[in-house]
Amino acid sequence: MNNLLTDRDFWVKYWESKTDLSVVIPKNYLFHRQLANIVSSNRVKTAIELGGFPGYYAVFLKKYQKLEVTLLDYFVHPPITEALLEANGLTRDAIEIIETDLFKYQTLKQYDLVLSCGLIEHFNDTADIINRHIAFVKPGGTLFITLPNFKAINGWFQKSFDRDNYDKHNIDCMDPALLAKICTDAGLTVVQARYFGKFSLWLENEKQQSIGVQLLKKSMWLTGKLFTKVFAFESKQLSPYIILEAKKP
Template sequence: MSNELTDRKFWANYWESKTDLAFAVPANYTFHQLFKKLLAGKSIKTAIELGGFPGYYAIFLKKYFGLDASLFDFYVHQPVLKEVLAANRLSQNDVKVIEGDLFKYQPKLQYDLVLSCGLIEHFQDTKDIIARHLQFLKPGGTLFITLPNFTGVNGWVQRKYDMDNYNKHNISSMNPTLLAGYCKELGLQQVEAYYYGHFSIWLENMKQQNGLTKGFLKALWLTGKVFTKVIPIESKNLSPYIVVKAVM
């Protein structure tokens, strides 16, 4: 079986099916608190986002922290990229873009920060895809990985209403203990891996759902939000994300 759970055609169709991609990335974008804390404690000047087209996190790091930011992806849809950069008052000179195969590309540069948000769960061999990040990372540099958590309530929603999307994810990778173990085996230090965020659910095909389903999911989302506001816990069943941090 191929290591990849998706291919170039999948991503071409995925991005061409999306609307409203060109928006100004806000200062409170997802994981902003983690990035602020991470960057405050380290001398980080360069960063590369792997598999992150259209590069919202690379744009975020450029706009709000002034980093020399790059984006690497297997598939880059140029018209979409141009629109997204323009919405953020940036040009392609502001965020360097590399289109290539992570399994064949030989990096010409190494970076202080290597990040991916929603990449590693699309591959069968989790340790191998983490290792691919390290070829971009400077000695002493920081690795930052996030992935969705489909092992709790959000996973039930995916299985129930979008099994096709669920099957594009390696659910066994969504295990903080396993992820931390792989990082340590790869020689990384100061390893942290944990569930992150209070309750949330989403569907890639939400617009195609009927009114009854949309109403149910909205009620479920609201119930979970209220519960985790009263009891702000982060857990396997409720948290929408998993975060991994480590140092080379």
Template sequence: MANELTDRLFWKNYWESKKDLIFVIPEKYVFKEIFDRLFKEQKINSVIELGGFPGYYATFLKKFYQTNTTLLDYFVYPELTQKLLQKNGLAEKDVAIIEADLFSHQPVQKYDLVLSCGLIEHFESTKSIITQHLLYLNDGGKLLITLPNFKGVNGFVQKTFDLENYNKHNIGSMNIQLLVTIAKDLGLKNVNAYYFGGFSVWLENKQQKSTFTKAFVKTIWYAGKLLTKPFGYQSRLFSPYIVLEATK
């Protein structure tokens, strides 16, 4: 892919290092409240998840919203996605799989909802990667992009305890005003970008970290939960995600 901060080998090693990839996806999965609202606002029959291997959200949307769902990623282990579908009571054919470079693949159809979760921050040009999303989107369709927020406490944790992973992210993309400006420049309507989620921090490959690091991060997690739970608001400092919504 063009201007990416990762490559195929990175993703191969990333997925091979992961444990417990296959699980039953609950109805109250991350971003459920957003999906509930989007599906109430308009009819959504077809969805494509970009860069989402092994396809948690594609599986989630098929399982709970009965959409015609496609997964597209640069690197795919089809057998893992098949196991994920089976674990969630779905058939192999329930999610179409496309293994392709997003910057060279020519879509053969367009979709009512184009979704990516944790994709755009791996590219140097935020505008370029968002532009590629629009090639798959029907006129009047919904764009939903989520990305981690590394400009708050979670970013401190990432930078301090996993600098290698932190450097695989374009921190500049984690800017609400930038996302709004790009979306409007691309002619999108009903543009909204916001922080999402209660306080949380995490580490990739946590099991490989030292006992001290795991204990320290866990302490931050508990302390942050206790301090922020009474307020319940979402902010740059404490929220773990950023969300961009728009209509084509």
């Protein structure tokens, strides 16, 4: 349990606080180019999204890449996922859903693509959680992990105005070199481990923040967007995400 920065109760309350979860997933969804390239380059047929409820990336891969997709998470509320599938023109059984504790589940199936987006940073032992991902990867398959970069300006903003949410994240794991080393030590070939995106800024439940914080966020967001439009580069200081892609031999 010392490995967990969150628990089931946290995620139940987190998702219950959200509205309008049944959105239409666009073709240009975040990381769409990276995922499309992995699918086409590696002839991917099967994929599993770990910790991905309500299943946005599972839906994206089913809807646009026509993969056989599984969603695995510790907390799944079926009506939300079913509504999401319906909003995207998919049947209720379009994706397989496994509600289980990743730390107790022993998979009997491996996949061409194993991905998680915003999962590993909620655990203290980064090597352990990544190796649990690797267990799902077929020989020759691909591991794709994304996480926020709270060592950037966005992290300062989170720490300053939503400390409770900030403390639910393992800041030390937000290091591309560390993530690459963990994969290399596990015998994988690292394709890329880098900062991703020019600039972004967000707060969970922004509408619950004071007007002053909301205005500050908007002004910083606009300034950052204008700056990175002129100076378009990805960096530790500005990029909002980190991506890791590795191949299993």
